Amino acid sequence: MSTDAASGPLVSVPPPDRHLDRGRWPGLLDVPHGARTQAYARIARALFHQVVERLDLTVRVGEGPDAPVWGRGGPVMILRRPDEFFARLGRGGLIGFGEAYLTGAWDVPGGEEGASPSALGDVLTVLAAQMPTLVPGWMQRLRTAYVQRPPRHxxxxxxxxxxxxxxxxxxxxxxxxxxxxxxxxxxxxxxxxxxxxxxxxxxxxxxxxxxxxxxxxxxxxxxxxxxxxxxxxxxxxxxxxxxxxxxxxxxxxxxxxxxxxxxxxxxxxxxxxxxxxxxxxxxxxxxxxxxxxxxxxxxxxxxxxxxxxxxxxxxxxxxxxxxxxxxxxxxxxxxxxxxxxxxxxxxxxxxxxxxxxxxxxxxxxxxxxxxxxxxxxxxxxxxxxxxxxxxxxxxxxxxxxxxxxxxxxxxxxxxxxxxxxxxxxxxxxxxxxxxxxxxxxxxxxxxxxxxxxxxxxxxxx
Structure with missing residues (x-):
C-alpha cells in the first residue's frame, strides 16, 4: 500500500491488553511494589509534578471529575492509574515510563475524545524538548547509582x-x-x-x-x-x-x-x-x-x-x-x-x-x-x-x-x-x-x- 498518506480513516490505537501473553511479554504486568517502591514513587510524583507545572502540557491525575489537573495547558496526558504510573516511573525511570504506556497506566485521549493518533507524539515532543533538564542537576550527578546498565548479552x-x-x-x-x-x-x-x-x-x-x-x-x-x-x-x-x-x-x-x-x-x-x-x-x-x-x-x-x-x-x-x-x-x-x-x-x-x-x-x-x-x-x-x-x-x-x-x-x-x-x-x-x-x-x-x-x-x- 502507499504510505504517503492514509487513504482511509485511521484506526485508533488498540487499548491495553490486560490479558496479554506473559510468555511474549515477561514481567510487563508485574507492577513494582514494596517499601522501596513506595519511597521512589513519592519522589517520582513530586518531581513529575514539579516538571509538568512548568511545561505546556495538561496532565490529568486520575479519571474522575474531581481529578487534579497539572501543567500550563497543551497536549493532554491522562494518568489512568496514577499509583502504578509513579511506581513504574520511580523504579524504572524512562523504561518504566514506556511500560506504563504499554499497560495503560497512562494514555492520551482516544479517538472518541477528539484526539488524533499523533496525540501521543505531541505529548512526548513537549517532554523531549526539555529532556536535558527534566531531572534536577543533583539527581543527574547521581545517575550512575540508580540507572540500569545494559545487560552483557x-x-x-x-x-x-x-x-x-x-x-x-x-x-x-x-x-x-x-x-x-x-x-x-x-x-x-x-x-x-x-x-x-x-x-x-x-x-x-x-x-x-x-x-x-x-x-x-x-x-x-x-x-x-x-x-x-x-x-x-x-x-x-x-x-x-x-x-x-x-x-x-x-x-x-x-x-x-x-x-x-x-x-x-x-x-x-x-x-x-x-x-x-x-x-x-x-x-x-x-x-x-x-x-x-x-x-x-x-x-x-x-x-x-x-x-x-x-x-x-x-x-x-x-x-x-x-x-x-x-x-x-x-x-x-x-x-x-x-x-x-x-x-x-x-x-x-x-x-x-x-x-x-x-x-x-x-x-x-x-x-x-x-x-x-x-x-x-x-x-x-x-x-x-x-x-x-x-x-x-x-x-x-x-x-x-x-x-x-x-x-x-x-x-x-x-x-x-x-x-x-x-x-x-x-x-x-x-x-x-x-x-x-x-x-x-x-x-x-x-x-x-x-x-x-x-x-x-x-x-x-
Missing part, C-alpha cells in the same frame, strides 16, 4: 550482534512492508528538492529545513532523494567498487548498481538478505550486487580496497564500545582517497557522554545494544585511530525535521494497516509498543533533542 560484540539485529529486523518482512514505502527504506527521507536550505549559524554545517507536511512529494520520492545525495557525496559512479554496511532491503545497493557500480552489501538479518536478494535479482542486477550475511568486522576488501563505503543508519547498532572498531574497519577496507558516506542518527555530545552506559526503553523493546553517537566523538575517533577525516560544511547535511515527518507518515501507515499486521500474529500490546516507538522517535526529532545527518569521511591518500 546485548553488548554489540561479534557473539551478540546477530541476535540483537534479529530481535528487530527479523520480525517479519511483511510487517515492514505494511508501513514503509515501495523502496522499503527504513531511514529518514529527504523531502525538499533543494536540500540545502540554510547554514546553521552555530555549527556552520548545512541544514535542510523541516518539510511542510502538506508537501505533495511522496515518501518514495523523498527516500530516493536521500539515497542519491549520499551516493553523490561518496562519489559512486561507473566502475566504483562499493561496500555497503547494513543492507536494509536493498534499495541503496540497487541505486548504486544503476550508476554502474559493483556493490558488496553485508547484513546480519536473514529476512533482509532474502528480500534484498529477491529485489536485486528481479531488477537484473544479481551480477553487480552481492548481499552476504556477514558482520562488518569480518569484511575483507578486494585488492586495492573499495572506492566507497556507504552505511545508512547502521552505526546506531554498533554500540559505544565498538565505534573505534567500526571506523577502523572502514579505514582498513577503503582505498586511499576513497570516501565513506554515512547517514547517522546523532545526539548532543554532552548527552551522549552522560547516557552512554544507560539501558533504555528502546534498548529493551526495540533495538538491543543500540546507542547514538555525536559528531564530536566521530571526529575524535577517526582522527585518533584512523586515517579517515570528516569533511566539512560543504559535504555535511542535517535534516532532523525530515525524520519527524518520515516517522509521522510511517506511524500513520502502521495504524491504518494494523488489521493486516495483526493477521501476521502480532497482538495489541505490540501495536501500542510500535506506535509508542514511532511517536517517541518522532518526538526526539521534532523537539531537536536528536538529529539525523549525512556525514562524509575521506581516507587520506
Amino acid at each position: 546485548q553488548v554489540s560484540s561479534t557473539e551478540n550482534s546477530r541476535s540483537n539485529i534479529a530481535h528487530h529486523y527479523d520480525l517479519s518482512n511483511d510487517l515492514f512492508t505494511a508501513f514503509l514505502d515501495p523502496t522499503m527504506s527504513y531511514s529518514s527521507a529527504l523531502f525538499e528538492h533543494q536540500t540545502i536550505a540554510r547554514i546553521d549559524p552555530v555549527g556552520g554545517h548545512e541544514v535542510a529545513t523541516a518539510p511542510d507536511p502538506r508537501e505533495p512529494a511522496s515518501l518514495e520520492e523523498a527516500q530516493a532523494r536521500k539515497i542519491e545525495r549520499l551516493l553523490d557525496e561518496a562519489r559512486v559512479g561507473p566502475g566504483s567498487r562499493v561496500l555497503e554496511i547494513g543492507t536494509g532491503w536493498g534499495e541503496l545497493a540497487l541505486r548504486a548498481a544503476r550508476r554502474g557500480a559493483t556493490v558488496h552489501s553485508v547484513t546480519l538479518s536473514t529476512e533482509q538478505q532474502a528480500l534484498a536478494r529477491e529485489r536485486i535479482a528481479a531488477d537484473g542486477f544479481a551480477d553487480a550486487v552481492t548481499v552476504d550475511l556477514c558482520d562488518y568486522r569480518d569484511v575483507v576488501a578486494p585488492e586495492g580496497g573499495y572506492d566507497a563505503v556507504v552505511s545508512v543508519e547502521m552505526i546506531e547498532a554498533v554500540g559505544f564500545d565498538y565505534w573505534t572498531t567500526y571506523f577502523q574497519k572502514i579505514d582498513e577496507v577503503l582505498a586511499p582517497g576513497g570516501r565513506a558516506g554515512i547517514q547517522a542518527i546523532l545526539m548532543p555530545h554532552d548527552r551522549m557522554l552522560a547516557t552512554r552506559r544507560t539501558y533504555t526503553w528502546i534498548n529493551k523493546y526495540i533495538f538491543p545494544g543500540g546507542f547514538l553517537p555525536s559528531v564530536p566523538v566521530i571526529d575524535e575517533i577517526t582522527r585518533d585511530a584512523t586515517s579517515l577525516r570528516l569533511l566539512g560544511e560543504a559535504n555535511r547535511l542535517s535534516f532532523g525535521g525530515h525524520y519527524a515527518e518520515t516517522l509521522r507518515r510511517w506511524d500513520e501507515a502502521f495504524l491504518t494497516s494494523w488489521e493486516d499486521v495483526r493477521a501476521l500474529g502480532f497482538d495489541d500490546t505490540f501495536a501500542r509498543m510500535w506506535h509508542f516507538y514511532l511517536e517517541y522517535s518522532r518526538a526526539g526529532f521534532a523537539s531537536g533533542y536528536i538529529d539525523v545527518q549525512q556525514l562524509v569521511l575521506e581516507k587520506r591518500a
Whole structure:
C-alpha cells in the first residue's frame, strides 16, 4: 500500500491488553511494589509534578471529575492509574515510563475524545524538548547509582550482534512492508528538492529545513532523494567498487548498481538478505550486487580496497564500545582517497557522554545494544585511530525535521494497516509498543533533542 498518506480513516490505537501473553511479554504486568517502591514513587510524583507545572502540557491525575489537573495547558496526558504510573516511573525511570504506556497506566485521549493518533507524539515532543533538564542537576550527578546498565548479552560484540539485529529486523518482512514505502527504506527521507536550505549559524554545517507536511512529494520520492545525495557525496559512479554496511532491503545497493557500480552489501538479518536478494535479482542486477550475511568486522576488501563505503543508519547498532572498531574497519577496507558516506542518527555530545552506559526503553523493546553517537566523538575517533577525516560544511547535511515527518507518515501507515499486521500474529500490546516507538522517535526529532545527518569521511591518500 502507499504510505504517503492514509487513504482511509485511521484506526485508533488498540487499548491495553490486560490479558496479554506473559510468555511474549515477561514481567510487563508485574507492577513494582514494596517499601522501596513506595519511597521512589513519592519522589517520582513530586518531581513529575514539579516538571509538568512548568511545561505546556495538561496532565490529568486520575479519571474522575474531581481529578487534579497539572501543567500550563497543551497536549493532554491522562494518568489512568496514577499509583502504578509513579511506581513504574520511580523504579524504572524512562523504561518504566514506556511500560506504563504499554499497560495503560497512562494514555492520551482516544479517538472518541477528539484526539488524533499523533496525540501521543505531541505529548512526548513537549517532554523531549526539555529532556536535558527534566531531572534536577543533583539527581543527574547521581545517575550512575540508580540507572540500569545494559545487560552483557546485548553488548554489540561479534557473539551478540546477530541476535540483537534479529530481535528487530527479523520480525517479519511483511510487517515492514505494511508501513514503509515501495523502496522499503527504513531511514529518514529527504523531502525538499533543494536540500540545502540554510547554514546553521552555530555549527556552520548545512541544514535542510523541516518539510511542510502538506508537501505533495511522496515518501518514495523523498527516500530516493536521500539515497542519491549520499551516493553523490561518496562519489559512486561507473566502475566504483562499493561496500555497503547494513543492507536494509536493498534499495541503496540497487541505486548504486544503476550508476554502474559493483556493490558488496553485508547484513546480519536473514529476512533482509532474502528480500534484498529477491529485489536485486528481479531488477537484473544479481551480477553487480552481492548481499552476504556477514558482520562488518569480518569484511575483507578486494585488492586495492573499495572506492566507497556507504552505511545508512547502521552505526546506531554498533554500540559505544565498538565505534573505534567500526571506523577502523572502514579505514582498513577503503582505498586511499576513497570516501565513506554515512547517514547517522546523532545526539548532543554532552548527552551522549552522560547516557552512554544507560539501558533504555528502546534498548529493551526495540533495538538491543543500540546507542547514538555525536559528531564530536566521530571526529575524535577517526582522527585518533584512523586515517579517515570528516569533511566539512560543504559535504555535511542535517535534516532532523525530515525524520519527524518520515516517522509521522510511517506511524500513520502502521495504524491504518494494523488489521493486516495483526493477521501476521502480532497482538495489541505490540501495536501500542510500535506506535509508542514511532511517536517517541518522532518526538526526539521534532523537539531537536536528536538529529539525523549525512556525514562524509575521506581516507587520506
